[in-house]
Amino acid sequence: MTTLILGQLLDFPADPFATPPEDAARHETRGAVAVADGRILGHGPAEAIRAAHPGAAEVDHGDKLILPGFVDAHMHYPQTAIIASWGKRLIDWLNSYTFPEEARFADPDYAAGIAERTLDLVLANGTTSVASYCTIHPASVDAIFGAAESRGMAVWAGKTCMDRNARDDLRDTAVSAHDDSAALLARWHGRGRARYVITPRFSPTSTPEQLEALGALWSENPDCLMQTHLSEQVDELAWVAGLYPQARDYLDTYEAHGLLGARALYGHAIHLTPRERARLAETGAALVHCPTSNTFIGSGLFDPGLFVSHRVGLATDTGGGSSFSMLRTMAAAYEVAQLGGTALHPAQLLWLATEGSARALHAEAEVGTLAIGSAADLVVLDLASTPAIAQRAARAETIWEAVFPTIMMGDDRAVAEVYLAGVASRPATWSRAPISATFLKKADA
Ligand code: GUN
Ligand code: ZN
Numbered sequence: 001m002t003t004l005i006l007g008q009l010l011d012f013p014a015d016p017f018a019t020p021p022e023d024a025a026r027h028e029t030r031g032a033v034a035v036a037d038g039r040i041l042g043h044g045p046a047e048a049i050r051a052a053h054p055g056a057a058e059v060d061h062g063d064k065l066i067l068p069g070f071v072d073a074h075m076h077y078p079q080t081a082i083i084a085s086w087g088k089r090l091i092d093w094l095n096s097y098t099f100p101e102e103a104r105f106a107d108p109d110y111a112a113g114i115a116e117r118t119l120d121l122v123l124a125n126g127t128t129s130v131a132s133y134c135t136i137h138p139a140s141v142d143a144i145f146g147a148a149e150s151r152g153m154a155v156w157a158g159k160t161c162m163d164r165n166a167r168d169d170l171r172d173t174a175v176s177a178h179d180d181s182a183a184l185l186a187r188w189h190g191r192g193r194a195r196y197v198i199t200p201r202f203s204p205t206s207t208p209e210q211l212e213a214l215g216a217l218w219s220e221n222p223d224c225l226m227q228t229h230l231s232e233q234v235d236e237l238a239w240v241a242g243l244y245p246q247a248r249d250y251l252d253t254y255e256a257h258g259l260l261g262a263r264a265l266y267g268h269a270i271h272l273t274p275r276e277r278a279r280l281a282e283t284g285a286a287l288v289h290c291p292t293s294n295t296f297i298g299s300g301l302f303d304p305g306l307f308v309s310h311r312v313g314l315a316t317d318t319g320g321g322s323s324f325s326m327l328r329t330m331a332a333a334y335e336v337a338q339l340g341g342t343a344l345h346p347a348q349l350l351w352l353a354t355e356g357s358a359r360a361l362h363a364e365a366e367v368g369t370l371a372i373g374s375a376a377d378l379v380v381l382d383l384a385s386t387p388a389i390a391q392r393a394a395r396a397e398t399i400w401e402a403v404f405p406t407i408m409m410g411d412d413r414a415v416a417e418v419y420l421a422g423v424a425s426r427p428a429t430w431s432r433a434p435i436s437a438t439f440l441k442k443a444d445a
Contacts, residue, residue: 003057032044033066040373067380071129072357075315078114079319106137115144129368129416130156159184174209181198230250267317270299279309334386345400347401379418385406
């Protein structure tokens with residue numbers, strides 16, 4: 001059974017960082033995406049698609065904008081409940097907020113609850129795929145893949161490995177990290193839409209032996225991605241230099257242990273040396289830009305030149321990032337690039353949040369585009385979702401002027417629908433959670 005999903009359409013036949021952005025995009029004011037068995041059969045002007053699929057069912061979104069669902073290329077689902085924690089920079093933030101929260105994931109029921117909550121939050125924000133870190137606990141991996149499977153969502157995730165510089169209850173060993181990761185990889189990688197990602201947290205929390213063991217696991221499973229953090233904050237760089245006196249630079253701590261390659265994802269990548277830039281470009285490794293996190297934790301400004309020279313994905317990095325929304329993340333990317341002297345075009349921002357992130361995951365044949373054969377994972381945006389956005393969009397003379405106010409000011413209210421493999425999947429509206437009882441008790445006292 002074929003269904004036509006109708007509305008405005010934007011897609012990107014070319015890379016808007018390699019081609020003038022407006023030439024890289026194609027816009028249909030009245031378009032349609034034809035979907036059957038969860039996959040895209042075609043898209044284009046509504047009348048042409050109707051003629052090609054006579055008798056198809058129709059879902060009409062009017063003048064709302066249909067895009068590939070957003071792909072969040074780096075996030076930490078276990079940090080959902082501590083998003084927006086005040087006042088710390090990276091290392092103190094990890095020790096004060098993140099590690100105590102991640103320790104709670106020793107309880108598989110807690111992990112399952114947060115996994116469900118996170119995927120509902122990201123879907124409500126129009127994100128149809130994430131690449132997530134888990135915690136050191138294998139059950140935290142089962143939790144996110146289980147929650148994704150029940151929603152029909154393509155998710156990349158892996159057990160976060162740490163065998164030093166973390167509290168006792170958050171450390172594994174080189175051997176257990178390898179063996180637990182291998183077992184989880186065997187259980188989940190390629191099961192339905194699940195993809196396992198080998199995940200050393202970052203060099204400071206792994207011994208060289210652990211990095212070596214995970215490098216070996218990656219070489220035995222070369223179709224897996226490997227995700228970690230790189231050069232996020234200046235204090236962290238000094239720490240890494242002290243822990244790895246032999247290393248030429250931060251990237252070398254990974255490279256020396258078999259953790260550099262085209263299927264690597266490096267979150268942040270802010271303070272890079274010329275050698276690191278050259279090696280990252282040569283190998284085709286992906287950098288993942290996390291702009292709300294980089295400003296929130298005070299890490300620094302990603303160099304906008306890297307969008308042209310390197311493979312780059314875009315990500316929230318929740319809960320170091322301050323939003324689940326890829327709209328908010330595009331806005332932050334715009335602002336950070338402005339500070340670096342570059343005005344990113346709306347076409348470039350939308351491409352980064354969809355195909356750019358999908359390319360970082362080597363998954364652009366499956367998600368992040370409207371190409372024939374891709375999964376029908378879509379977001380439908382209302383370009384007039386609030387009074388402030390609506391009054392600005394009312395002045396628009398081009399699709400770019402119509403969509404930019406939503407990029408800069410939009411949030412989950414702009415997300416009219418999401419489709420996962422062709423199935424409408426926007427979570428039901430929330431019943432508002434009560435304010436913290438602890439806070440209220442103190443207020444009464
Ligand atoms: N570096 C190592 N772990 C983390 C993390 O959880 N969040 C961020 N932003 N940076 C990290
Ligand atoms: Zn991160």
